[in-house]
Amino acid sequence: MKGDEKILLSHGSGGKLTHDLIRKFFLQRFLNPILLELTDSALVDGAPKLAFTTDSYVVKPLFFPGGDIGKLAVAGTVNDLAVMGAEPKYISCGFIIEEGHDMEPLCRIVDSMRRTAEAAGVLIVTGDTKVVGKDEADQLFINTSGIGFVDEGVRLSVNRVRVGDRIILSGSVGDHGIAVLSQRGGFEFEVNVKSDCAPLNGLISKVLAASDKVKFMRDPTRGGLATALNEIVGGREFGILIEEEKIPVKEGVRAVCELLGLDPLYLANEGKVVVVVASEDADQVLEAMRQDRLGKDAEIIGTVVEEPKGMVCLKTVISGTRIVDMLVADQLPRIC
Secondary structure, eight states, rough: OTTTTOOOHHHHHSSSSHHHHIIIIIIIHHHOOOOHHHOEEEESSSSSEEEEEEEEEESSSSTTEEEOOOHHHHHHHHHHHHHEEEEEEEEEEEEEEEETOHHHHHHHHHHHHHHHHHHHHHHHEEEEEEEETSSSSSSSSEEEEEEEEEOOTTTOGGGGGTTTOOEEOOOSSSSHHHHTTTTTOOOOOOOOOOOOOOOOOOHHHHHHHHOOOOOEEEEEOOTHHHHHHHHHHTSSEEOOOOOOGGGGOHHHHHHHHHHOOOOOGSOOSSSSSSSEOOOOGGHHHHHHHTSSSGGTTTTEEEEEEETTOOOOOOTTSSEEEOOOOOOOOSSSSSOO
């Protein structure tokens, strides 16, 4: 990088600047075959195969409708393991706390983490706590790492995706992004939208049990559905065509997006999964997802297509087609 370049808030928002930073700065220096896959968790050979992930949570505000930073940290780590086909088992937790932070909200956050871990069937087995001076952090940051085990026979990889495969989304998009935005200062609106923040390992286990032709999964967090799909097609010999009318968007989310000029396809989700499955098994996977409360609104939203390669396109409700590109930066920073 040039000597006068500086880190921007947008570098942490999940868009093109984030991907450029990872590829040009970190990937070149840490390069190895496992890291090169750039998946939600690293798959490490062994018996059984091990999935390992890490993440940091800096969401602002700490509490929002449907969740808080603690629930988000545990659920996000569980989901990054689960979309790789792993059964999440163990989580570490590191706290960076600003001096002067009240004990009462910290207690609520830790209790939330305990409840979420119990619901997901994982154990928080190690951790660390650091306190920094007042105004040297923004209240509280949480870092987690997670370990899970992948059963023999589970093979999820973008390299298995083929033209004709179907794209299934487990539910409505943008709930988390709008729920967090509604609690930020300066926005004069009330909306009945809760974050979808939830551990998905139960839902994903049903997906894997329903078909051995599931090719790949991704949770569309920062950057939303559009970014997740662009990550799938990036540099590949296929594209993805999705249908606007098939993508679930809650009325509250749609209303805020229209008010503020946001696109729900780019809003963060914390309790949704994108599944790529062979066309012949798409209906049975969809039915299995709809049997779970976290997948009751699942829809088949698109297809893997031959052209245009490496691109995501959207068939609009008025029968037009437009390119859905990856944004340079996320619409809403510090969303997770």
